Amino acid sequence: MIEVPKRLRIEILDDYQDVVRTLDCFSKLQGHEVRIWNDAVADVNVLAERLAAADVLVLLRERTKVDDALVSRLPNLKLISQNGHVPHIDLAACTRRGVLVASALAQRPSYPTVEFTWGLILAAMRNIPLESDSLRKGVWQSTVGLGLRGRTLGIYGYGRLGSMVAQIGIAFGMELLVWGRKGSLDRARADGLSTASSKQAFFMQSDVLSLHLRLNAETAGLIGPDDLALMKPTALLVNTSRAELIQPGALVAALGKGQPGKAAVDVFEHEPLTDPNNPLLLLPNALCTPHLGYVERDNYEFAYGNAFDQIVAFAQGTPINIHNPDVLKQGALL
Missing domain, CATH: 3.40.50.720 (NAD(P)-binding Rossmann-like Domain)
Incomplete structure (x- = not known):
């Protein structure tokens, strides 16, 4: 009883x-x-x-x-x-x-996560956190950012969140490119979006690559060093899904080599992350936030x-x- x-x-x-x-x-x-x-x-x-x-x-x-x-x-x-x-x-x-x-x-639907994904994209592409911090220290305009219009937004996983992120990208005037499993590709094509010819082409062509995959046995460690090495030195990788989608240590190593040039990360393998000496937090080209996507x-x-x-x-x-x-x-x- x-x-x-x-x-x-x-x-x-x-x-x-x-x-x-x-x-x-x-x-x-x-x-x-x-x-x-x-x-x-x-x-x-x-x-x-x-x-x-x-x-x-x-x-x-x-x-x-x-x-x-x-x-x-x-x-x-x-x-x-x-x-x-x-x-x-x-x-x-x-x-x-x-x-x-x-x-x-x-x-x-996690509208807050979609909104936060775009907050990270804008902040990272235009160096907003760095410039704001510099201004408080008396420094005026120290970097030149990159705009979004005309650039390619790669959506890895075209499900509920990925599709909402994509629609906002269209509003910014970006070119859309989708990769994922057959269901993702079929949904993207049905919505009139372009799909990559291969996973390799997807990583090579994306200027902003945003991950929108569920973490499971099939997707854990799905992205490795070889994938990241294909990205442009000017590209941004965004992860508001799960850290474990990327093989351990692969993102830190890739950012150290400058491919991709930047990352914006809201998720970590061990949370809460309270170690200020975490390798990812020490990289100047990594914008890191404490899993705020759903915190609204x-x-x-x-x-x-x-x-x-x-x-x-x-x-x-x-x-x-x-x-x-x-x-x-x-x-x-x-």
């Missing part, structure tokens, strides 16, 4: 900006005991001590891994609630321990709103968006 207290002890993890309590959707948790953690912790011992009394954990994306080593030390835990996919949660371990995992998969208030209202709706439904004895329904078969909610 899953006993549901009238007043749940809810722990919200990884609220880096301490923004959750300011969201409109936070009022949905009224009447429950809520504690919010703003730091990033990977140590299981620390997490187990902090969360020992929790009835509910609220996660955001994949910021915290939840496996048997943690779940086994949370005797009161009844529900894990979040929005989106759950590759970081051990569903089998949760099922064995009688812990429900609720996560809505109906996704709002409306997006947070949507994601946390779904997570909180799931808690409300659970408290009412009618759980929704459950990924391990076998837990419910073990007994009805009380």
Whole structure:
């Protein structure tokens, strides 16, 4: 039996900006005991001590891994609630321990990521961060940037996000070039866009190359040194998808050789990245941001709103968006 207290002890993890309590959707948790953690912790011992009394954990994306080593030390835990996919949660371990995992998969298109991709492109091509910093130091106009009109925008992965990035590129007067699997190429052609004759041609011809691929067994390490070496010394590689799409160390080495000439990166292999001596952060031709693509208030209202709706439904004895329904078969909610 899953006993549901009238007043749940809810722990919200990884609220880096301490923004959750300011969201409109936070009022949905009224009447429950809520504690919010703003730091990033990977140590299981620390997490187990902090969360020992929790009835509910609220996660955001994949910021915290939840496996048997943690779940086994949370005797009161009844529900894990979040929005989106759950590759970081051990569903089998949760099922064995009688812990429900609720996560809505109906996704709002990530408009913030598309907008942020273009923010990075403009900032990198026109050297905006460098020039702004120089101006504060008394230096006037120290570089000459590159415009977008007439240049080739390469879209690697023409899905929902890739297609939106492409449409904005058209508005800037860019030439579009698409590469990816057959589905991507077919969709691009159906939309009247040009597709590359080969992967090699795609990397050679793109002035701005933006990655829009899901990370899975097929795409991990898909881009290697030989691909990057084909890029122009004036080209920009943009990655707002996943760092693991590029083979470890390949981008740092390529930027060191000047092909591509620049990169704009919002994702890293290990997050949060807090080491200022990370090789990528030390490169003057790499514009790096701390995975801000999805970090936007409306997006947070949507994601946390779904997570909180799931808690409300659970408290009412009618759980929704459950990924391990076998837990419910073990007994009805009380």
